[in-house]
Amino acid sequence: MAHVKIRVDSMKSFCNEVFTKFGFTKDESAIITDVLMLSDIYGIESHGVQRLVRYHKGIESGMIKIDAKPEIVHETPISAVIDGHEGMGQLIGHFGMELAIKKAKESGIGFVTVRESNHFGIAGYYAEMACKEGLIGISATNSEAIVVPTYGKKAMLGTNPVAFCMPAEPYPFFFDAATSIVTRGKFEMYNKAEEPVPRMWGTDENGHPCTDAGRVLRNIKEKAGGGISPLGGVDEVYGSHKGYGNAMMVEIFTAILSGGLTSNHNLINNHGGTCHFFMAIDPSIFGDPKELEHHLSVFLNEIRESPKREGKSRIYTHGEKEVIATEDRMKNGIDVDVKTLEEMKDCADYVGVDYYKYFGYLGFNIFYNPENHTQY
Numbered sequence: 001m002a003h004v005k006i007r008v009d010s011m012k013s014f015c016n017e018v019f020t021k022f023g024f025t026k027d028e029s030a031i032i033t034d035v036l037m038l039s040d041i042y043g044i045e046s047h048g049v050q051r052l053v054r055y056h057k058g059i060e061s062g063m064i065k066i067d068a069k070p071e072i073v074h075e076t077p078i079s080a081v082i083d084g085h086e087g088m089g090q091l092i093g094h095f096g097m098e099l100a101i102k103k104a105k106e107s108g109i110g111f112v113t114v115r116e117s118n119h120f121g122i123a124g125y126y127a128e129m130a131c132k133e134g135l136i137g138i139s140a141t142n143s144e145a146i147v148v149p150t151y152g153k154k155a156m157l158g159t160n161p162v163a164f165c166m167p168a169e170p171y172p173f174f175f176d177a178a179t180s181i182v183t184r185g186k187f188e189m190y191n192k193a194e195e196p197v198p199r200m201w202g203t204d205e206n207g208h209p210c211t212d213a214g215r216v217l218r219n220i221k222e223k224a225g226g227g228i229s230p231l232g233g234v235d236e237v238y239g240s241h242k243g244y245g246n247a248m249m250v251e252i253f254t255a256i257l258s259g260g261l262t263s264n265h266n267l268i269n270n271h272g273g274t275c276h277f278f279m280a281i282d283p284s285i286f287g288d289p290k291e292l293e294h295h296l297s298v299f300l301n302e303i304r305e306s307p308k309r310e311g312k313s314r315i316y317t318h319g320e321k322e323v324i325a326t327e328d329r330m331k332n333g334i335d336v337d338v339k340t341l342e343e344m345k346d347c348a349d350y351v352g353v354d355y356y357k358y359f360g361y362l363g364f365n366i367f368y369n370p371e372n373h374t375q376y
Contacts, residue, residue: 004341005333006359011049012037014344014358018052021351022059023066028091035090035121038128040334043325044176046185047122049336053343054119055088056350063270064088064118070095078103079111081258086272089120089141097126097139097278104135104280113253114276115260119143123163124176130280131165131172134289138279139163142254144267146220147180147247148227150240153207155220155227158263159183160250165319167289169297174319179247181229184220187213192339200233202226209234253277 012033019029032055040048058064068087072080080099084092096112103110120126123139130137143158161183163176181201190197196211204210205225219226231243254275255262261273283289300317308315341359348355 002338003335004338006336007333008037008041008330010358011040011334011336014348014353014355015049015052017353018347018351021353024088024091028088031094032088032090035093035125038125039122040336041326041329042122042124042322043329044122045335045337046183046189048334049344050185050188050340051119051121052347053340056343056347058118058272060350061270063272070114072099078107078109080113082112082114084114084117086116086118089118089272089274089276092117093120093126093139093141093276093278094129096276097129097137097280100278100280101130101133101135104130104282105133108282108285110278110280112278113258114278115255115258115273117274117276118272119274120276122176123161124165124174125163126278127163127165127176128172128174131167131174133280134167134283136167136281136283137163137165138277138281140250140253140277142251142263142266142275144220144274145263146184146227147230147263148203148207150230150234150236150244151207153203153205153225155223155225156264157230157244157247157251158266159228160247160254160263162246162250166296167283167293168300169293171323172319173296173300173317174322177231179231179243179250181231181233181243184217184228187217187228189337191217192337200229200238202228203234207234250277 015033015036016029019032020026036048059066065086068085070092071083071085073083074081082096092114096114100110100112120141123141126139127137140162142160145155145157147157147159148155149157159178159180161176161178165172165174187197191213197213199209199211202210202216203226204215205219207226210216216226230240230247232239234240251262254277258275260275266273283292286292303317304315306315345355
């Protein structure tokens with residue numbers, strides 16, 4: 001894959017201007033940009049600015065309603081159901097977790113489930129929102145049906161990620177992962193690079209393993225059968241049923257409890273219908289928060305210091321790699337595929353943003369030297 005380095009501040013400024021030009025307020029644009037940038041800063045390229053083209057198409061087609069505001073349609077002291085009215089997923093997600101945090105601070109725990117939203121970026125952003133307030137955060141979302149249930153040949157589930165974040169020292173426990181073996185974004189990245197994906201990642205229209213990323217993506221788009229495998233691959237012997245079961249739990253917490261659309265009814269006829277789930281827990285309902293944080297910190301350190309496999313020098317705990325990635329990217333910039341930059345140029349032209357002001361001629365293969373990692 002051909003990548004260039006882009007300074008975080010340059011990319012952030014570009015995204016803020018693009019979303020403002022789309023019609024979002026400055027505050028709304030800042031939230032959307034913050035979610036995208038966190039993904040790239042953490043090294044999760046599949047859900048960062050690589051997704052900008054998806055939001056461009058969604059807004060242009062009218063699937064994402066710029067002026068939509070989330071509405072609480074059912075509420076108790078510890079729970080709420082929100083109708084997103086087909087708005088921007090990041091804004092609805094931010095609203096949902098803020099509400100869960102408020103309820104947790106007032107009642108010890110807050111559950112919020114959402115219907116009629118759109119793609120909201122990385123689930124971990126919202127779990128981390130709660131963690132920054134000293135709470136335990138959990139977030140999840142369903143998506144368009146692109147994952148095939150174990151032994152099936154038709155996509156019925158979304159990638160359905162779950163994120164969990166809890167305060168600890170020297171850094172929080174931060175876990176964010178799809179219940180599928182990989183995300184759609186990974187297939188898109190391999191397809192851009194014209195490289196085959198590993199054998200267990202996806203299936204063709206007949207349910208057989210398929211390494212052609214483009215074929216899997218086309219079948220998903222055309223709903224021709226096949227798709228991405230659950231976590232564990234295509235067979236129970238590798239644990240496929242476990243990923244499938246976890247994906248089903250996400251469907252229950254997001255779509256079923258909100259009264260919204262399950263993944264197999266999402267993204268049909270230019271209607272998103274994505275559903276989310278947010279949970280915030282005040283650790284004080286279990287005891288002294290600092291003692292609980294210390295208890296977790298000790299255990300995480302014991303794991304990091306435990307014996308290593310031959311040839312390996314380090315055991316990571318979840319969230320550690322994100323800290324390392326952040327230090328690197330804030331200093332050296334984020335990695336962006338040149339094809340993603342070309343998509344960003346199209347988006348900039350559509351809304352009237354001067355692409356060259358931010359990135360010069362990066363993104364045009366005729367000017368691109370893969371050995372040149374000059375930052376813009």
